[in-house]
Amino acid sequence: MTTTEAPPAEIGRPRTRKEDQHLITGHSTFTDSMVLPGMVHLAMVRSPLAHATITSIDTTAARKAPGVVGVWTGRDFPEQGGLACAWPITPDMKSPVHLPVPTDTVNHVGEIVAVIAARTKAEAVDAVELVDVQYSELPVVTDLAAARDGSAPVIHGDLGTNVSATWVFDSGAAGTGGDASAAIEAARSDPDQIVVERTFRQQRLIPAYMEPRSTVCDPNGAGDQITIWSATQIPHILRTMLTLSQGIPEGKLRIIAPDVGGGFGGKLEVTPEEVATIMVARQLGKPAKYTETRSETMMAAHHGRDQIQHLTMSARKDGTITGFDVDLTANMGAYLALVGPGVPILGAFMYNAIYKIPAYRFSCTNVFTNEVMTDAYRGAGRPEATFAIERMMDELATELGMDPIEVRRRNWIRHEEFPFTTVAGLTYDSGNYEEATDKALRHFGYDDLRAEQQRRRESGDRIQLGIGTSTFTEMCGLAPSRVLGSLSYGAGGWEAASIRMLPTGVVEVVTGISPHGQGHVTGFSQIVADRLGVPFENVKILHGDTNISAKGLDTYGSRSLAVGGIAVVKAADKVIAKAKTIAAHLLEASEDDIDFAHGSFTVRGTESSVTIGDIALATFTGHNLPDGVESSLDSEAVFDPENFSFPHGTHLCAAEVDTETGKVTIRKYVAVDDVGVVINPLLVDGQVHGGLAQGIAQALYEEAQYSADGQLTSGTFVDYLVPSAVDLPDYITDKTITPSTSNPLGVKGVGEAGTIASTPAVVNAVLDAVRQFGVADIPMPMTPARVWQAIQDGSTAAGSNSSSTGGAA
């Protein structure tokens, strides 16, 4: 056999990452690696108080300190503009002025009150201690409920309230369903229905990316160019927002996101530190660098979550949900972050999840406190929503004495019902919840674990077993621009790509997304290699520099593949279309008779062919092109999907609770995810594993805690407990593949799925283990002390009137 074998498809191959050699052999170029001639190093003087008036700042001693080049207070930056919030969720949303370096008042611990520039970082840090700031303390607000109900002092006097905005969705008003309030009221007096009412606390989390934030600014580029390297997820958005908020002409700004060590949404921000670094560099006319310490990351970079969720669900006694009301109080912190106000609103469309809920109401009230801002953190609004509904499904099952899987089956959208328009107004294009759940149950050994659970209960075993379910979906691939526009989001959701066909066979792909650890360079290379029929190794992915990738909307919201990847596909298709014209000319055939496969254009029914590389070379020489055809295969494309993609899956968790100590150990964790067509199963598994770790961490370990006077008491990793591999179980991961119909690859996002799904699975499992002791709820994180205390309190409460708790100690 000498026939040409088709090369193995790249899509679906578990390619190891192209990025890794560079990163693990010490050749990485993080922002802090940048060293420029004459560069000064910055250190920040930060407020130790959560709310205070700055009465005086004496910088005399600091200015005289060795190596110090300059010291700036807020008043020394007359050019500074307020940091912008890009998501005004309501027309009357209240938003305080947020100066990068405040001049009069500090509103949370860690706000910058002065900036020091010195010849070395050590000299800058030494001088921090020499700045004498006098404060007059103001009352501190850390209680969300008090901030909402008006009983707390007003933080921003000019706003007159601690409530920023209230955003409401009502399916009755929207015409997407019934009136939830009426449905719940009716259920209260209907003997065939029950009403389940719960309040959950979504604790505050810290994104805890590996690389702290860092910015280098060179103000001295040719043509007045200001070059900024930053550890950011959003070089393009940063550029636009710097122009809008600081008045620097966009044409002068070049933003480079070099190697960026993780973000998880935490680097989706335009930060005071970035602006301060730019202002100092421009005032001095010298390059300047600022890299924060881990303590500063914890204290001053934005946090995530932090909501009170009040939930009311009505259902018939057969388990069919009849109404659902969601009332949120969301902590914005002291100011509105870049997209902070919209984060809980993203959840509004997900509380109904995979279920056919006939009547739904969502209301979210955003409040100010004297804590650092909240903004995107892996999942952004959707983990909160998924937690709420999946906890409620278990609560409903408990109230009705039903199996939690069965309650879900009664309510979920069946696979033959897609596309399905939900009560929140979204159209889910595809999905198969039955298949994912069946597969998960098989991996899990559900019946065996239930039997073991029963045995342990009956024998009163010290170790009790619980089983938790989470059948989740999420909306991801942030796009579509029209939908974002309808939510008053300040930007579009499209993504851009371009392809440059070099004469030597190299394909340069420029993407507007901005990878920071995901492996996009590998995945996108696979897509392009398949599409253009070129070797994987010949594809070069360029990103993260606004001079190279001029157009883009960056990486967040599981959008890079489902939106950015499709822009690349569209650009590749344009290359093929252009090349086909030239191929027909070179092969002396009609374009209609040319087929393209595996990188070659062939005259149908003949052996006559030319490769796409040959054509790239032909456009380089330009010696023999058809009349009127320009000498280039290069292309540009923008993709703006008409819909989100909706990954889904079933996660099952078996948790062991040591009833003597309260310690939770995850015994078994099964995640069956449907992320559509898989480009690279290794990358998908990596995303799922990391996502699970962060979701499990919310359930069991992590919590940003503030004292009543606004001090962050979990300001180091000694107190903010990030689990390591030792603390986490082996995961059993599998997939179902229901291709998305909203993009030509059939892909869905995967970056956030694990985080969104896992938290309620774990919490449901722990509660399932200890409900027998009279425990109704345990706040997250479910620390050993809290679990043990809940068992004590529950046993006491259940006490005399409980006869079914044979396992109780």
Next chain:
Amino acid sequence: MIPASFDYTAPTTLADALAALAQGGDDAKILAGGQSLLPVLKLRMAAPGLLIDLGKIDELRGVRMEGDTIVVGAMTTHHDVIADPLVREHLSLLAKTTEQVADAQVRYRGTLGGALAHADPAGDLGAVAVALDAQMRIAGPNGSRSVPASQFFTDYFTTALAENEILTGIAFDSFAGWGAHYEKFHTVSQAWSTVAVAAAVLVAGGTVTAARVALTNMGPTPIRARGVEAALIDGPASDDAVRAAALAATQGTAPVDDATAPAAYRSHLAQVLTGRAVLAAAG
């Protein structure tokens, strides 16, 4: 995370180290493995003018036998303690506890003497020293002295070491043949002990003939659980008897009460973990 500037000296003999310490006065600080001191310096919670690094003093390293006594040099790393055949034979409680200290990187740098002199109440090794009645060997300008572990730890992060003294070694009797276990309870593997219990027991024919039990993080210092020991001795090494004896673990304790773990919970843990530690030690 840059410490305030300081002078640094790395003497090669104990005598030179003592001289440097005498000269540096209260502005000097001893650097052992640096696993606790360096973070403190980087966070600028301390700013000594002089660091005296003991890392180049060979006489402070290693484990040796002196008659019936096993002496562990203060600068012996955790890793070397764990690997040492004398420790494994005579001091299995020390070996098993040291295996649970922090992580591998810390165990390669951190030292037994450094950990004990730092006297963090949540540190694991103080309980071992107290349980095994170690003698802390201390050198100062006027010669050497020896302090029993029970008198060495005086308060939070405070020991009987004077400002001009250096801990040189830790001397133990042999506990060859004893069963030993360190029951460490922490929320994640990288976290400090919420509470932990060090136990060593000698069991003959199902009866406990000797017992040593000490608690980590149940007060400002490691605490010897003498009430538990008394309740165990001459009793059966049975589940019920051990758990009953373990109830005495809260005697004389003063656990902190914080958001992570209320005092009542720590007291409860002390009893539960004591039972588990002793049962595991009894094998």
